[in-house]
Amino acid sequence: xxxxxxxxxxxxxxxxxxxxxxxxxxxxxxxxxxxxxxxxxxxxxxxxxxxxxxxxxxxxxxxxxxxxxxxxxxxxxxxxxxxxxxxxxxxxxx
Numbered sequence: 001x002x003x004x005x006x007x008x009x010x011x012x013x014x015x016x017x018x019x020x021x022x023x024x025x026x027x028x029x030x031x032x033x034x035x036x037x038x039x040x041x042x043x044x045x046x047x048x049x050x051x052x053x054x055x056x057x058x059x060x061x062x063x064x065x066x067x068x069x070x071x072x073x074x075x076x077x078x079x080x081x082x083x084x085x086x087x088x089x090x091x092x093x094x
Contacts, residue, residue, distance in 0.1 A: 039075035049084060
Protein backbone atom coordinates (compact mmCIF):
# COMPACT_ATOMS: atom_id res chain seq x y z
CA UNK A 1 0.00 0.00 0.00
CA UNK A 2 1.16 3.48 -0.85
CA UNK A 3 0.88 6.37 1.55
CA UNK A 4 -0.33 9.81 0.58
CA UNK A 5 -0.38 12.98 2.63
CA UNK A 6 -3.67 14.86 2.44
CA UNK A 7 -4.16 18.59 2.95
CA UNK A 8 -4.68 18.19 6.66
CA UNK A 9 -1.26 16.54 6.84
CA UNK A 10 -2.79 13.23 7.86
CA UNK A 11 -1.35 10.14 6.29
CA UNK A 12 -3.90 8.22 4.36
CA UNK A 13 -3.31 4.76 2.96
CA UNK A 14 -4.20 4.29 -0.67
CA UNK A 15 -4.48 0.95 -2.41
CA UNK A 16 -2.26 0.60 -5.41
CA UNK A 17 -4.26 -0.17 -8.50
CA UNK A 18 -2.81 -2.69 -10.87
CA UNK A 19 -3.16 -1.76 -14.52
CA UNK A 20 -5.60 -4.06 -16.20
CA UNK A 21 -4.13 -6.39 -18.73
CA UNK A 22 -5.06 -5.21 -22.17
CA UNK A 23 -7.17 -7.90 -23.73
CA UNK A 24 -7.70 -7.77 -27.45
CA UNK A 25 -11.39 -7.96 -28.10
CA UNK A 26 -12.38 -9.91 -31.15
CA UNK A 27 -14.33 -8.02 -33.76
CA UNK A 28 -17.93 -8.74 -33.03
CA UNK A 29 -20.10 -9.47 -36.03
CA UNK A 30 -22.90 -7.02 -36.65
CA UNK A 31 -25.27 -9.72 -37.93
CA UNK A 32 -25.38 -8.08 -41.35
CA UNK A 33 -23.57 -10.90 -43.12
CA UNK A 34 -21.24 -8.32 -44.67
CA UNK A 35 -17.50 -8.59 -44.10
CA UNK A 36 -15.95 -6.01 -41.81
CA UNK A 37 -13.99 -3.90 -44.30
CA UNK A 38 -14.55 -0.31 -45.44
CA UNK A 39 -15.12 -0.72 -49.20
CA UNK A 40 -16.51 -3.31 -51.60
CA UNK A 41 -16.55 -3.67 -55.36
CA UNK A 42 -19.77 -2.81 -57.14
CA UNK A 43 -20.24 -6.51 -57.97
CA UNK A 44 -19.94 -7.50 -54.31
CA UNK A 45 -22.38 -4.77 -53.32
CA UNK A 46 -24.87 -5.97 -55.96
CA UNK A 47 -24.59 -9.57 -54.76
CA UNK A 48 -25.15 -8.58 -51.12
CA UNK A 49 -28.12 -6.37 -51.99
CA UNK A 50 -29.65 -9.04 -54.23
CA UNK A 51 -29.74 -6.89 -57.37
CA UNK A 52 -28.04 -7.03 -60.75
CA UNK A 53 -24.67 -5.41 -61.36
CA UNK A 54 -26.37 -2.93 -63.71
CA UNK A 55 -28.84 -1.93 -60.99
CA UNK A 56 -26.00 -1.37 -58.51
CA UNK A 57 -24.19 0.79 -61.11
CA UNK A 58 -27.32 2.89 -61.59
CA UNK A 59 -27.78 3.27 -57.83
CA UNK A 60 -24.16 4.47 -57.62
CA UNK A 61 -24.64 6.95 -60.48
CA UNK A 62 -27.83 8.33 -58.93
CA UNK A 63 -26.30 8.65 -55.44
CA UNK A 64 -28.15 5.85 -53.64
CA UNK A 65 -24.82 4.08 -53.08
CA UNK A 66 -21.81 6.17 -52.10
CA UNK A 67 -18.15 5.41 -52.54
CA UNK A 68 -15.29 6.20 -54.87
CA UNK A 69 -14.77 5.86 -58.59
CA UNK A 70 -11.05 5.55 -59.35
CA UNK A 71 -10.49 5.31 -63.11
CA UNK A 72 -13.55 3.12 -63.57
CA UNK A 73 -13.00 0.95 -60.51
CA UNK A 74 -15.97 1.67 -58.26
CA UNK A 75 -15.61 1.00 -54.55
CA UNK A 76 -18.83 1.25 -52.54
CA UNK A 77 -18.66 2.09 -48.83
CA UNK A 78 -19.83 -0.48 -46.31
CA UNK A 79 -22.08 2.06 -44.56
CA UNK A 80 -23.78 2.89 -47.84
CA UNK A 81 -24.48 -0.78 -48.56
CA UNK A 82 -25.96 -1.29 -45.09
CA UNK A 83 -28.16 1.82 -45.42
CA UNK A 84 -29.57 0.62 -48.73
CA UNK A 85 -30.13 -2.87 -47.30
CA UNK A 86 -32.05 -1.44 -44.34
CA UNK A 87 -34.17 0.79 -46.56
CA UNK A 88 -34.97 -2.21 -48.77
CA UNK A 89 -36.11 -4.17 -45.71
CA UNK A 90 -38.22 -1.26 -44.49
CA UNK A 91 -39.86 -0.91 -47.91
CA UNK A 92 -40.69 -4.64 -47.87
CA UNK A 93 -42.34 -4.17 -44.49
CA UNK A 94 -40.03 -6.46 -42.55
